[in-house]
Amino acid sequence: MKMKKKLQLSKILVIFAVVVGLIVGCSKEVVEEEPVREEPTPVQETPEEPVAEPVLKEPEPVLDETIAPVESATAHSASETLEEREGKLEEVLELISETDSVNIFYMVKPGDYLSLIAKNEYGNIGMWRMIYKWNRKKIGDNPNIIYPFHEFLLKKPKNTANDLEFDYYNYMVRANETLWSIAGKEYDNHYAWIVILRDNADVLGPNIDHVLPGTVLKLRTKLFN
Incomplete structure (x- = not known):
C-alpha cells in the first residue's frame, strides 16, 4: 500500500512538474512573441499664435494754427497817405x-x-x-x-523864411590862445571853433592856426537861435 501511495505521489509530482514547465514555457513564448513596445508619447505641437501685423495709421493732418498777419487796411492807407x-x-x-x-x-x-x-x-x-x-x-x-x-x-x-540874426560881443585874444581853446571856453564846445572862423573870416584871414594876441573877435551870445 505504501508503495502505491509513493508511486501515485511521484506521478502527481511529475505531472505537476510537467504542468509547471508547460506553463512557464508558454509564458516565455508569449513574452517573446509579443514584446511590449512602448510607443512614444506624441508631442503635441503648440500652434504658434499668429503675429498681428502692425496697423499703420495714417498721420492725422496737422492744422497750422499760425494766423497770418492781417495788414490793417487803415494802417496801409495811412502809410500810403x-x-x-x-x-x-x-x-x-x-x-x-x-x-x-x-x-x-x-x-x-x-x-x-x-x-x-x-x-x-x-x-x-x-x-x-x-x-x-x-x-x-x-x-x-x-x-x-x-x-x-x-x-x-x-x-x-519867402513868406515863411526868417532871417537869422545873432547878438555878438567882443573878445580879445590872449597869448597862446587858439580858436579851439576859445570855443571850448566861450561856447563849451571845442568844435564850435568853426563858428568863430565863419563869423570872423574878414579879421582872421588865412592865418587861422596862429591868432595874434590882441586880435578882437566877435562871439555870439547864443550859438543857436
Missing part, C-alpha cells in the same frame, strides 16, 4: 525852390540828423531827402553822417 503827402510836399518845394523861394542857412546842432532837421524845419521827416539833395556835396555819400556846427542850405517860401 503819408507817402503821398511826402511826395506832394517835395513837389511843392521843388516848384517853390525854382520860383518863389529863398535860401536860408541852418547850422547843425549836436545830436541832429537829417530826418530830425526835416521834422523841425518842415514838419515832415520825409523831407530829409530834399535836404540831402540840396547839400549832397557838403554831406557826402552817407546821409547818416553829419557834423555839428556845419551849415546846410535849406529852401523856404
Whole structure:
C-alpha cells in the first residue's frame, strides 16, 4: 500500500512538474512573441499664435494754427497817405525852390540828423531827402553822417523864411590862445571853433592856426537861435 501511495505521489509530482514547465514555457513564448513596445508619447505641437501685423495709421493732418498777419487796411492807407503827402510836399518845394523861394542857412546842432532837421524845419521827416539833395556835396555819400556846427542850405517860401540874426560881443585874444581853446571856453564846445572862423573870416584871414594876441573877435551870445 505504501508503495502505491509513493508511486501515485511521484506521478502527481511529475505531472505537476510537467504542468509547471508547460506553463512557464508558454509564458516565455508569449513574452517573446509579443514584446511590449512602448510607443512614444506624441508631442503635441503648440500652434504658434499668429503675429498681428502692425496697423499703420495714417498721420492725422496737422492744422497750422499760425494766423497770418492781417495788414490793417487803415494802417496801409495811412502809410500810403503819408507817402503821398511826402511826395506832394517835395513837389511843392521843388516848384517853390525854382520860383518863389529863398535860401536860408541852418547850422547843425549836436545830436541832429537829417530826418530830425526835416521834422523841425518842415514838419515832415520825409523831407530829409530834399535836404540831402540840396547839400549832397557838403554831406557826402552817407546821409547818416553829419557834423555839428556845419551849415546846410535849406529852401523856404519867402513868406515863411526868417532871417537869422545873432547878438555878438567882443573878445580879445590872449597869448597862446587858439580858436579851439576859445570855443571850448566861450561856447563849451571845442568844435564850435568853426563858428568863430565863419563869423570872423574878414579879421582872421588865412592865418587861422596862429591868432595874434590882441586880435578882437566877435562871439555870439547864443550859438543857436
